[in-house]
Amino acid sequence: MNVLVCFSSLKEFNTCFEDLSNELIYEIFDLLDFHHVYQAFDSLNARFYNLVTNSTLPIEVNLSSISKSTFERYNKDIILPNKHRIHSLHLSNPCLYDDISSPIHILSQFLHLKTLSLNNIESKHLEYLLPTLVSLPCLSSLSITSINIIVNRTAIYSQIIRLPALKYCSLSLKGSHYSEVPLPILDKYSPIEHLIIKHGISTNELYNLLSYIPQLHRLYVCYTLNSWTTYIKPSSFVLPYLTHVSLDLSSISFAVFEEMIIDIFHLVHVLHIFIRNNNDQMYINANRWKQLILSYMRNLRIFDIRHETWSRNITTNSQVILNTPTNKFTSSFWSERQWFFTQQFIQERDRNCTIFCSIDPYRRKYYTLCKQIHPSTCLNSKKTHLQSVQHLRIDNENEIIDCKYYFPNVTTLTLENSLSCTLIKSRSLSLTKIIEILRFTSYIRTLIFGSMPLYGVNYKSIQQNQTFQLVSNTNMITNVTFKQGCTLNKLQLFVALCPRIQYLTLGHDTEDLESIVRFLLKKRNENTSHLCSIRLVSTCPFFLTTLRTLIESETLLTDYILKKVDLEHALSAFDGDHLEHLELYSQTNISQTDYFDGKRWSKLFERFQKLTKCQIELRQKGRRGIYDNLLREFQRELKEIKELKEKWNMKCYRSCPGYHGTVVSVQISASL
CATH class of the missing domain: 3.80.10 (Leucine-rich repeat, LRR (right-handed beta-alpha superhelix))
Structure with missing residues (x-):
């Protein structure tokens, strides 16, 4: 192996990689994924074997893209013998959580672990895993993304608050937006400084959680919702270090947001807010914003707003301009603070969008290029x-x-x-x-x-x-x-x-x-x-068997895992906080009776508050006797559950060829 080395004398020459010092080789290793280091150098020769296995340098383990057989070797040769060296662990393959040899089953032994990332984890694994993290004295960064429904998120919050060294926490916990079980009275406060919540959370739930995080510096909340229960706020608490706040306010009124500013966000320096399809015009009322900022947000340096209003009624440019009260954002109050704004009029497929936003996007990570029906009114060309x-x-x-x-x-x-x-x-x-x-x-x-x-x-x-x-x-x-x-x-x-x-x-x-x-x-x-x-x-459900037969008969794989997910599990893999367009189509000759449960459908739809288009067609065939009572009960539920009937237009049909036919065809449909 050859590598080009350059010196300040500008002379260049080739040298053998094996001639480099151990210190320099370790610096090169530090730039690579340790799994790649293991694959490339572990079997090269005795010297490199010792460099890889006997080093005292920290190891970052990433098990996101690794085959089952490779994982077993890597686990045996590197992970298990070097638990004391592992500082970072990332998992995202759902199959590895089920593996009995997976490191998540012995996490309490990783005493020097600083960063833990658990993506696509099922609730059953999370329930027994979180209590073990309390024994990790160095764990300062934790990221969790669940792949299925978390019934009680409050229990998750309680466990996380108890982690003694945690500074950074990112959570994406799928489940009902309206899980408002209050936190139990805890005798501990969390040292978290940076909190990211990528799932929907009610204002009550948010207040309750933040009251236990007094050291918080930065807060990002993907989707904030109005609380549906009467709630007594926790005794007055202050977040003296909180300077950066980012919120999605699409589902709460300006008055509720204003109350949040007065209660807990009045010291912030940087505010990012996003509003979509919220009918509260106060969000684009310059005078109301001016009053709020002057009265309660004296430390505000950066004000970043994005307000989107989508409509299926195609309007002319002049109509849009006349109906948008944003011209007062050009007064001296805004220009003196170097806060400038733009307005865009966009046509996307069969709908229009009016966007009012800050000109400088302040590190915005997402951008859409789409057809504009009117040039954006922007000062920066x-x-x-x-x-x-x-x-x-x-x-x-x-x-x-x-x-x-x-x-x-x-x-x-x-x-x-x-x-x-x-x-x-x-x-x-x-x-x-x-x-x-x-x-x-x-x-x-x-x-x-x-x-x-x-x-x-x-x-x-x-x-x-x-x-x-x-x-x-x-x-x-x-x-x-x-x-x-x-x-x-x-x-x-x-x-x-x-x-x-x-x-x-x-x-x-x-x-x-x-x-x-x-x-x-x-x-x-x-x-x-x-x-x-x-x-x-x-x-189709039977394809799993066909796939297994194909793999084994033609010896396409010798070491593999096949995992089947049902409809609810599949939907839980989507980010309900952002999903706008949902289409589900299925046709099978196997009876899937779990589809005929109105309460289950209500719980699923509850997650998708931002859907603007939905089309569902699920068709199946089965023996008539299976469906008779089942369909009657399901059709009764569809009449009684108002949301399924009126909002989602959910219906269930059946047809039976011949008067005495034993096979029945069933279709479930929904549309928005």
Whole structure:
């Protein structure tokens, strides 16, 4: 192995890597994922084996993209013998939580662990895991993302508050937004300084939680909701160190927000707020804001607001302008503080959006390029580098042309249906443009396709294209999702374009799954050598058996885990706090009686408060006797549960061929 070394004399020469000192090699190791160090150097020779296994340097363990067999070797050779060296542990593979040899079962022995990240964890694992964390004296950073419903989030909060050294905490706990069980009276206060809540939380729940975190400096709340129970606020508490606050206020009134400012947020220096489809006009009332800031927010330096109003009634530009009372945000009060604002009028598919927001986005991480029906009224017309944006969504390809923004640090790119021209329905998506985008966005790790027609594409010739080969050799994409399915030809093309793919998700319309699985698992397929997880959405229940038979009969894999999730589990994987468009389609010849439960549907829909479009069609066939009483009870529930009937328009039909037929076809539908 050779490496180029440069000195200040500007002389250059090649030296053998093995000749480098141990200290320099350790510095190189420190720049790499330790699992990659283990794979590359552990078996090289005796010296490097000792450097890897006998070092006293801290280890960061990332078990996100690792096969079962590789994990078993890594666990045996590195993790278990070096528990005292592990400072950081990241898990996101749901299958590893079920593995009896997984390090989560002995976490209390990782006494020097500082950072713990648990993604896609089920509630049953979280319940027994959290109490063990109290014994970790160095744990200062904790991130948790649940994959299914957490019935009692208060119990989770109570355990986290007890962690003695915790400074950073990020939580995304799926479940009912209205879980308002108060925290028990605790004799401890949390040392947390940075708190991120990525699930919906009521104002009562938030007050209660913050009363136990007096050292808090930074707070981010993804979705704040009005409380539905009468609540007595905890005795007066102060957050003297809280300087940065970011809130989604889409579901609470300005009056409630104003009360929160007076009670707990009056000392903040930096305020970021987001409001969508909230009818309270006080959020865009300049005088009301001025009064609040002068009276209670004297320390405020940065004021960042984004107010979106979506409408399905297509309006003219003049109508939008006349109905938007934002012109008073141009007075001297705002300009003296260097707070400037812009107004945008956007048309997306069959709806309009009026956006009022700060001109300087203050490190906003998400940005959407979509069709504008009116030029934005913005004072800044120069080309702008949006350094903070990490997730770029492109809704309309025409907005790429002459775009005044650059996104040098984007890591996630979402391409929606309207990337192809929405005015000419038959025009296909331009693969060339996708390749050009990827050519100049080398940091992208995640690629999501809303749809991918690609009509008329010559799959073989385009792979000989010089730009295609350049992008294939340089892009770092590891996660690809096709929301509406994929054909074998398309998949072969995109696997060639993204040969470092680790996670692949295929939507409900995917054709010829057996051929696709066979292609992905071929042992001689270099383009899929990094693939460690395949997720098939909305496949028929019996496909799991077919898939297992295929893998074993053709020996496609020798060491693997297949995991099936039901409808509720699948829905829990989505972020209900942000989901706007939900479509579910299923057709099977197997009776799935759990679908016929009105209360269960109500609980599921309760999570999706921001949906603007919903279409559900679930069809199944089964023996008539199974359904008779079940359907009668379900249809009665649909009449009694007002929300299912009026808001979600949920219905249940059945048909039975022939008067004495024994087979019945059933359809459940819902729409918004």
